[in-house]
Amino acid sequence: MNKRSLVAIAVASTFSALPVIANEKVEDGWDVNGYMSSNVRTVNGKxxxxxxxxxxxxxxxxxxxxxxxxxxxxxxxxxxxxxxRADYVLRSEFGNGNSLAYSSDGGQYVNNTDGFALKEAYVELHGVLGEETSIWGGQRYLNRAAGLLSGEFWKQSSGVGAGIETKLAGNTAGIAYILADAIVNEETDSDVDERATNSSIDLYYYGVDVGFGSMDFDFKYGQQKAKKGEEDQDGIGLSATLNSSYYGLDGWTQTAFGYGTGVMQNRGVNFGNWSGGDDNAESLFITSYGVLNVTDRFQIGSEIVYMTGIDELFGVDGLTRAMIAARPSYKLNDNMRLEATLSYADESGLSVGDWGGEIPTEDHTTSQIFNAEIAMAFTVNADYFGRPQIKPYVSYISADDRASAEMIGITNGTSETVVGVHTEIWF
Structure with a gap:
């Protein structure tokens, strides 16, 4: 008998023994969740x-x-x-970023910005390394957090990777390694030399009791393996988040401080295929948002954001963005809620020619943008987060000069009025 036959017998014996030692499923179930946002919004009917x-x-x-x-x-x-326990998570999405209103013609148009996409596909195993420890691998959004009124995700790691999460002193601790290839062009480029692979090593520790709330801590070390002929870059990002009441009143807030350098310049802890930057990039990010319960019927949502380049931010020396926004909400009855949204934003530090000439004149080196909106939400639950809801609204946006208006998409003058109906459901 030759060596090859002996190997074959050994392999066959191993596989024949697997049913004896395999663990059978004792429980199997499915969770289905979803989201829809339909925005019928027009300017002069267009x-x-x-x-x-x-x-x-x-x-x-x-x-x-x-x-x-x-x-x-x-x-x-x-x-x-x-x-x-094993969780297999699959998240799909269609239409994110598309602004066209489609007909149901049996062959709905799909382009490169609004097509069907798999946003998450990963497996998480609980208990293989201890009762309070899980390991995961695949594609996911890891530890996302978004502003209440802007809706902008300031913290996430979006990509393909693996990680481990456990409990330390009763708090959640984890480490993960995430990869995300920077977009080279609209089509998939098979030339390895044209790729710029971003990576992030994430360390996090969540739920630390501080007496008046809890603290979450994130640290990320990022790298970008550059295209051929260019230099690799790296950077660090960190954030501290306080979860508490509404500044001592009835309600809740999240207040976060973020710091980033190099490829982690984008709020420090916002990692994905958009990440990038060199040794000159350094930024500070501060945000605070939440909901105040004034009465059983009256609630106020708010958000404050301050983002500045300590050195260079997005290629601009001293770029600063700041916004303050509020959304008072009044419950008329169980099925109707009256809302108003007000925001004021300021962008400064720009110079003529920044962003490849996108800043054309001295008039646009600073911008002030004002937004006022009124809306009536029809819903099955008229609380601030009552969903599903159908919400007709009128929104007025005004910029302080023509160049600033054009930068945000206002094409005729310095102001624009948007009339729309927003339909939203979470389930």
Whole structure:
């Protein structure tokens, strides 16, 4: 008998023994969750392709860009005989960023910005390294946090990777390694030399009791392996988040401080294929948002943002963005809620020629943007977060000069009025 035959017998014996030692499923179930945001928004009866600067903290109205965005999250949860639990998470999305209103013609148009996409696909195993420890691998959004009124995610790690999470002194602790290739062009480029792979090592420790709330801490070390002929870059990012009442009153807030250098310049802890920057990049980010419960019927949502380049931010020396926004909400009855949204934003530190000549004149080196909106929400639960809801609204956006207006998508003059109906459901 030759060596090859002996190896074959050994392998066959191993596989034949697997059913004896395998753990059978003792419990198997499915969770299905979803989200939809449909925004019928027009200017003089015409749809528009702009968010009026929302991603740059310039406005905080309901006028988001996506005309019809849908999302489904499907989770298979299994428990095995030995007590190990396995979660398989799959999140899909369609329409994010699309501003066109489509007809249902049997072949809905799909382009590179609004097509069907898998946003998360990962497996998480609980209990393989201890009762309070889990390991995961795949594609996911890790530890996301977004502003209440801007809707902008200031913290996340979006990419493909793996990690481990456990409990230390009763608090959640974790480490993860995430990869995200920078977008080279609209088509997939198979030339390795043209790729710029971003990576992030994430360390986090959440839920530290500080007496008047809890603190979450994040640290990220990022790298970018550059395209051929260019230099690799790196950077660090960190943040501290306080979860507490509404500044001592009835309600809740999240207040965060972020710091980033190099490729982690974007709020320090906002990592993905958009990450980038060199040794000159250094920024500070501060935000605080939450909801105040004034009475059983009256609530106020608010958000404050301050983002500045200590050195260079997004290629601009001393770029600063600041926004303050509020959304008072009054419950008329169980099914109707009256809302108003007000925001004021300021951007400064720009110079003529910044961003490849995108800043054309001295008139646009600073911008002040004002946004006022009134809306009536029809919902099954008229609380501040009552969903599903159908919300007609009128939003007025005004810039201090023509160049500033053009930068946020206002095409005629310095102001624009958006009329729309926003439909939203979480389930």
């Amino acid at each position: 749809t528009v392709d702009t968010e009026y600067g929302r991603p740059d903290y310039k406005t905080a109205g309901t006028h988001g860009q996506s005309t019809n965005q849908v999302e489904f999250s499907i989770i298979n949860r299994s428990t095995y005989e030995n007590g190990v």
